[in-house]
Amino acid sequence: MVPTAHYVILSALLFTTGVVGVLVRRNPIIMFMSIELMLNSANLAFVAFARHLRSLDGQVFVFIVMAVAAAEVAVGLAIIVAIFRTRATIDVDELNVMKW
């Protein structure tokens, strides 16, 4: 059986990958994918801890997170589409009507 710590370390690595992705990439869709990676790294930690603790709370939380992430995707992509319609670009460095 894989020890819980391994799962948690993997989830921490995934989370860090996501954070770095948001900070260095400039395409909002890639940035958003990195955020999804962060959410899913939390999911991995939840199920790992849930198995370790033999409690269902963590498993339930994962379902809630998935539902919320789906709602977030819907809104996020709608915003990106609205921007692309008026500007034909979505690069965040060109979204500079206001100072960043």
Add this chain to the structure above:
Amino acid sequence: MNHSFVPKAADMLVVGPETIVAAAAMLILLAELMPARISKAAAPWIAALGLLASFIPMTTTGISVRTGFSGMVVTDGFAVLMKAVLAVTGLLTIGFSTHYIKREDLDRAEYYALVLFAISGMMLMASSANLIMVFLSLEILSISLYVLSGFARTQPRSQEASLKYFLLGSFASAFLLYGIALVYGGAGTISLAGIANAIASEGAARNPVLLAGAGLIAVGLGFKVAAVPFQMWTPDVYEGAPSSVTAFMSVGAKAAGFAALARVFLTAFGDIKVDWMPALWAVAALTMIVGNVVAVAQTDIKRMLAYSSIAHAGYILVGLAAANQAGVSALVFYLAAYLFMNLGAWAVVILAGRRGEAGTEIDSYNGLFWRNPGAAAAMGVFMFALAGLPPTGGFMAKFYVFSAALQANMVGLVVIGALTSLVSVYYYARVTVVMFMRDPEPDAAPISTRGLLGVTLAVTAAATIYLGVLPGQLFQLAGLAQIARP
């Protein structure tokens, strides 16, 4: 444990206000099936009635402590008072929105539905007794606000505000979520009461996983209340979003974020407060300094008010950093006073603005007194209150926050707070000076104070002065804002 799937009346009463508000929001969406003329006219009324009706369950439960849905939600003095603050915020938001969204061609019924959904999430946040509920209610309010900030969807500035808020907001939510996962691992439970018990009994207090989780939760919520160093999104989002939305979220999202911070940190992590009080001390000090100092350099009133709202988050954090009952009461009082003075100031910004979000430079307030004496006088009151000068609610709010901090022996923080308040007098007074002492531009027409917007201005100005002259009643109420220790 009862595993019935049919909610009982006692359970529903705990989340009564948010249920009514969410129901009103859905009613607005349903009413869209009627001809556009009727549904547009009905939407603000349905929203206002829903918000007023939400006071019924609040007065029914009063300050009694009740839990519902197997301990997922709780209502106590703190929750009820925060919900009342949020309901009043919603009512005033409707008051200054009707005129604004017509002027900006945003007159769609979904606007009110989204405001109500956001309020229901904010209210739920004040009632959360479980980290699932904290996360879920944070997302209800955030997703509604992402849409609202991009509500002027063809305007580049609104789009940009929406995308920035969305990306940085979900980034912060991910931090919060990972923090919850770590706390779950460290304490073995996600109920706030359970975490408190685990810390008290099993010595989880020194568990590094739990402490790291608590830190990440603070980052996620600190972002929502715009605490430095997580404030970088605030000026851009506040400047770009439609003014009425900015006004709403500058008060509502802040109140909700502080409600969650207070509940999570004072109940679940109450026994390890020696660990987080210094961190909060530093964040509060930084937030007051950065917010006030950068606000001095602003030339756009929306951006200036954005930095001012960061600064006020710092003052409210002082109440939280004190981590005592006086601090919690001061926090509620501050939010109640802030709601009137800040929404009032934004109502003047809306009144003085022109179609297309024009006229937001501070220079365009030159001689506002000659164009509309009432609005200029009201703005003067709000600027005095935001600067914390007597006899306004802003002064009393700061007074209570600082005295709570003194009770907790945080003299340094109070000194920083007083000095930064002095700095803030400069940029608030500048607005007052240009309104009264300068001549208006030759082509500037007089502004009429239109119907509901004028009423909103009068109410906020009167409440701001009332809280400064006779703060006793609200202070007594705020004293009832006790967070139930499970």
